[in-house]
Ligand SMILES: Nc1ncnc2c1ncn2[C@@H]1O[C@H](COP(=O)(O)OP(=O)(O)OP(=O)(O)O)[C@@H](O)[C@H]1O
Ligand SMILES: [Mg+2]
């Protein structure tokens with residue numbers, strides 16, 4: 001049943017007085033450039049740029065690397081409950097806001113604030129894309145990044161430029177360095193990034209800032225915002241329990257910490273325990289809380305969502321509701337081009353949803369190193385799922401996507417006019433005989449429970465008739481305490497593989513228990529080759545000392561098995577996904 005989502009916003013609410021000047025001012029590249037020049041001049045007149053600071057860093061570093069090095073100095077090891085008082089640390093944020101002179105700027109920003117366990121980044125990306133397609137200038141802050149820290153800061157849908165990033169980075173960093181001391185030391189990494197996002201979006205005078213919560217809600221750095229325009233809570237589930245609590249109720253309570261007095265909020269269908277807490281917190285703060293159901297595909301008028309996977313219909317629905325409310329609060333719902341018919345969403349909404357893109361979420365990338373003949377012999381299916389619920393969503397997507405991919409490669413050959421009929425016949429013949437083999441490439445952080453993640457993944461795939469021929473476990477490539485190119489670990493060091501061996505044991509015991517995917521078909525042949533540098537090669541799994549070695553092994557298998565298409569699911573950690581992207585993209 002199609003729900004006219006824009007009309008969801010017509011429930012009664014008494015928003016706080018809202019004084020928005022027209023926010024439909026058009027983007028003017030000249031004034032934007034001048035504004036930037038002005039900022040740069042301002043920065044340079046008060047604070048010298050990094051190169052001029054008599055830095056002791058090696059002169060071989062580019063200014064960008066130097067900034068990333070400074071940023072890396074703010075990364076502390078993940079703190080566990082008890083190690084640190086989250087509330088105290090959160091309260092210090094207001095002091096940083098003052099140091100950076102951001103109080104007024106933040107209170108003037110038109111913010112959409114999104115928390116949740118799964119789907120925050122996707123929901124924020126859809127939201128940004130919709131409002132940009134409605135003609136607004138947008139700022140989008142998401143986490144984590146995959147390859148470059150600048151992915152976290154998007155202006156009008158594009159990663160911030162290196163030049164702007166550097167200017168704003170040093171403006172914030174140097175000011176804080178100057179004003180912090182032993183009592184109030186430099187902010188931790190994520191706090192700094194959130195402050196930087198507020199600085200960038202206010203200085204760039206975007207019309208709307210979409211802010212993804214980093215972790216939890218109540219004590220998250222993005223929660224310094226006191227009066228967002230609207231809040232969203234995405235699907236809730238079990239993650240970060242060591243910080244957020246062990247029950248869904250406790251987790252929901254933390255996320256609901258972004259609710260603000262009388263500010264409207266939306267969420268998606270949740271387990272009862274979580275929904276109960278959300279509703280209770282909302283009523284305490286007079287928050288009108290509305291639940292939205294997944295978008296009915298018919299509302300898209302034949303278009304498909306830019307982000308793949310069934311779960312994206314849920315995220316898209318939340319995005320539509322957030323945008324509708326934002327437009328209503330800023331007096332733009334009446335614009336004629338936003339009129340919704342009974343049967344479809346307004347055109348800019350459909351365009352926004354259809355063109356949204358986010359790396360590492362249900363992303364399909366053929367390996368560009370082995371595929372010089374546009375074949376699909378080694379294809380990576382990348383998804384940064386790392387909680388049991390998202391593992392299931394990811395597995396469902398993978399099982400559907402590999403079927404789609406097999407069909408697409410058939411049709412691509414058919415459509416290619418360069419081939420003669422004879423060649424097409426040959427190719428189809430060849431294609432018909434190609435087997436597909438599924439491989440899992442997995443790692444997860446040791447705070448996660450592989451006893452929850454791996455069975456969920458294996459079972460969902462098996463339910464859809466997909467069995468992994470082999471699971472490969474690799475350690476993280478990037479060092480946790482670094483960003484940028486310096487984050488890559490040298491591959492010849494003695495890496496401790498005990499965690500990967502643990503993952504392998506879990507996998508092998510699942511295979512023993514389930515007796516699923518036993519190598520009864522001929523596809524197992526191609527994996528019987530020498531495992532090269534693999535540390536631990538069992539029938540169903542292997543541990544590799546590093547990611548490049550695992551990828552090399554996969555490429556060698558492809559070379560040696562021309563009749564097999566390798567479909568590799570990369571999941572368990574968004575960092576693993578980022579590392580794979582770094583290695584396979586040319
Ligand atoms: N609504 C959903 N329900 C279940 N799983 C989801 C949902 N949305 C996304 N996922 C899964 O979670 C992964 C991460 O998605 P996304 O980046 O949108 O979420 P996030 O909340 O920002 O995650 P992170 O904790 O990494 O910041 C996706 O790749 C997908 O596997
Ligand atoms: Mg998360």
Ligand SMILES: [Mg+2]
Pocket residue numbers: 120121142143144212
């Ligand atoms: Mg995210």
